[in-house]
Amino acid sequence: MADISSNFLGIKSPNPYWLASAPPTDKKINVLRAFEAGWGGVVWKTLGTQVKNVSSRYSAVDYHGSRVMGFNNIELISDRPLHINLREIREVLKEFPDRAMIVSLMADNSRESWQELIKQVEDTGAHGLELNFGCPHGMTERGMGAAVGQDPEIARMVVEWVMEAATIPVITKLTPNVHSVVPAGKACVEAGTNALSLINTIQSVTGVDLDTLVPNPNVAGKSAFGGYCGPAVKPIALKMLTTIAQNPITRQVPVSGIGGISTWKDAVEFMLLGASNVQVCTAAMKHGFRIIEDLCEGLNNWMDEKGFSTLDDFIGKSVPTLTNWEDLDINYHIVANINQDKCIHCGLCYIACEDTSHQSINLAYGKPYNTYSIKEEECVGCNLCKLVCPVEDCITMVEQRKGPEYLNWKEYQRLGLPLNDH
C-alpha cells in the first residue's frame, strides 16, 4: 500500500485532499462531518468583515443529461460573526488534531485590518492561513478579493503586511480572472508568501432562463456575474497551475491545486502538473463528503500500480513534458486505425472527419451498417475520430514517423523544408 499522507509546508494530513474554502467548510457541523468522512484537511470559509448574502445564490451548467458540469455562485465570504467562526475552529482543532486546519482570510484593505485578523485567527491554533485574493464578485466592489489579486503590486503589498504578522505558514490563493496568473504569483512569492493556491472561481454567466429572459441565478428578476467552478474549469485550472509550476520564481513555493477536481484521476493530474496537494469544493457540494473514500482508494491503487510509494514520487512529474509548441517534433506522425472487430458502425468518426477535418475516412455503404476505414495518406493524425468514437480502443493512433530524427519547427524552417503538404 502506498503512503498517501501529505506534508504541505509542514502541515500534515493523512491524505492530500483538503476541502476548499467555501460552504462545505463554513461551520463546525460541516467540518466535523467532513473529518469523520475522512478528509485530510479544510480551508475554513473566508473570514473578514461581516457581510450579508442574497437568496438564490447558485446556478449551474448541465451537459448532455448530466447535472452540474459547471457550477456558479454569487456568495460572499463568511456571513457568520467572526467570533463564532473562531470559537468553532478552536473546537474542531481539539477534536481532530491530525487534520489540516487552514483559515482563509480577506481583511479590509489596510495593514491594521489584516494584521489584527491574523492575530485573532492564529490564537485559535490553526495550522496555516490562506489569503483570498480571488473572490470575483461582491468583494471586488469593496476593493477586496479579486481586486487585490488582479493587481500584482497591491497583492505584493498585502502579502508584505501579512508576512510581517504571520507566524504560521501563509498560502496565497490566486484569482484566475487575469490573462496570466504568473505576475501576481511572482509578486506574492517575492513578498514572502510560503505557498500559492489556485484557482479561485472564474467570472461567468451560466445561462439565461428562456422563459423569464433573466440570467441565472435569478435574484428578484436580476442577476450578477458569478464565480464559475466545477468540472468545466479543470482544464483552465491545470493550464494556470502549469504556468506557476514552470516559472522560475513561482515554482520555488509549493502549490495547492484547485479547480474542478471530482475524482482521484483529476487529483493525480493536478499533482503531476505540480500541485503538492489539492482542494475540492464543487464535487463535495454535489455529492457530499462520502466521495473522499474513492478519492483516497483510487489514488492509492494507482500509486501501487505505478510503483509510487509517496506523493513526492510523482508530484510535478509531468511539468517538463509541457513544452513550447515550437519545440514539438514535426517528424512525429500518427494515423488513425479503426479496429473493425470493435467498430459498431455509428459513423461518428466519419461525419466528424468528413465535415470538419481532413476527409480521411472512407464510407462503404451497407444496410443497415456501413463500413468505415481510414484513408491513411489523407490522415493528419489530428485525433478527432478517436475522440468522438464511443468505443474504447476501437480507434487507435498508430505512429508512422515522417523521419527518424527529432525535428522541430525552428530547424524545419532553417532547413527550408516544404511547408504545404496539402
Added chain:
Amino acid sequence: MPITNNKLTFSEYQENFSDIHPPFETVEGASVEANRCLFCYDAPCMKSCPTSIDVPKFIKQITTDNIKGSAHTIFSANIMGGGCSKVCPVEKLCEGACVYNLLEEKPISIARLQRYSTDQAIEQKWQLFKRKPFTGKKVAVVGAGPAGLSCAHVLSREGVDITVYEKEQKGGGLMTYGIAAYKVTPEFCEEEVDYITSLGGIEILYGRELGKDISLVELQNQYDAVFLAIGVGLTRELGIKGEKLEGVEDAISFIYNLRTNPYNNIQVGDKVVVIGMGMTAIDAATQAKRLGAKEVTLVYRRTQDEMPCTEAELNIAKLDGCKIIWLAAPKKILGKHGKVSGLMCDVMQLGAPDTSGRRSPESTGETFTLEVDMIIKATGQLPFEKLVSYNELQNRNGKITIDENGITNWAKVFAGGDCVNGGKEVVDAVQAGKDAAKGILNLIMKTD
C-alpha cells in the same frame, strides 16, 4: 363447455388489456434515455425504418427540449408515428439495428421516445404542418387505414383535396380493428385519425364501400387520381372438415369484435386452439387468454425456426401462459350437436425447403386430438379477391399489382399497403401511402 362471455371482472379486463409498452412517465426518464443515444451518422436505426424516420435527430431534439421539433421530425416521415411507436415490431426494425446491440448493451428505447414526443403532439393538438394553397386537384382514397391516411396527408400538405371512402364507421383500418387491444386503445386510434385530418383538406366519408356504394369507374371519372388502400380481408379457409361448426372463428373477426365491443360482451371458450403462428395468431391467442380462456394452445405445422412472428411476440404469448404445439397440422374439426368439440391434428416433420426457402412440413402419419370448445383460425389473411378481379385490376392471387410509380393497370388509379403486399406492418403501409402520394403528385401536377 359452452363458449360464453363475461368471464372476468371489470378490473381484471382492465388489467389484462392495459398498455403493454407503458410510456415514459417523466421528463427525466425520457431525457436519460435520449441522452444515451449516440446520435449515429447515417444511422442504422433510420435505415431499418421503412418510413426512414430520422431517429437520431428526433431523439436529439428531445434532449434539447425541442419536443415540437421532435414530433415534426417523426411526423414528416411517418404521420402515423404515434401509432407506430406503439405497434411497430421494433425489435426487428429500428431497435434491432441500434448499434448498442453490437456492444451487447440494451438498444435505445426508440419506440418509447417516439411515443414521448408524439403523445404530446397528439394530446396537445400541435399543428405542425401547413397546407400549401389549394392546387385545384382532387384525389379519392379508398380505405382510411394507415396507407390511405398517410397518402392523404402528404397530398393534402401539397394542396390537394382528398376524399376518403371508408366502409367502416371509424378510420385507422386494422389499427382500429385489428391490432391487439393492449397495444392501442380505440380512443387513441380515433385521436390519431383526428390529428391527421386536422390538417384540413381531408374528408372521410364513412360507411361508403367501394363496389357497393360507389364504383371504381365513378371515382376514376370524378377525381384526378384514385388511391386504393383497402387492405386485406379475412383469414383463408382451412379447407378441412368441420370448419362450419359453431365455435370455429376467424381471427380477424374475433379481434374485430373485441376491438369494437366491451370486453365482457366477447364470447370466448374455455379451451381455445389458435391455428397459425403469425402476428395475428399470437394476438388472437393472447387476447383470448386475456378475455378469460382457461387454456389457449397455438398449433403450428412447422417449427420455431420457420415461424412468421417475432421472438418478442412469441414471448408475449408464452408469458400469457399460452401453450404451443409445433409440427401439428389441423386435419379435422370434430363436433357435437353442431358445436366444436375437438381438433384432430397430423403430427408433422420437416422435409425439403419449399419455394420460400422454408422447409416444408410433411405428415408423419400419426395424429392426435385436442379437446376444445373454440377454434380460432389465423393462417394468413386473404386479399379482397372478388372486388379486385371484378374490377379487372391486375393482381397476383388477389394482391393488386402496381408498377414502379405505384399505379395499377387502371389509368390514374394507384394502390398500396396490405392490398398490394398481402399484409405486412403498419409502418410499411404508411410508406406505401407516401410512395403513392409521390406518384400521384408526379401525375397530377405535371405541367404539360
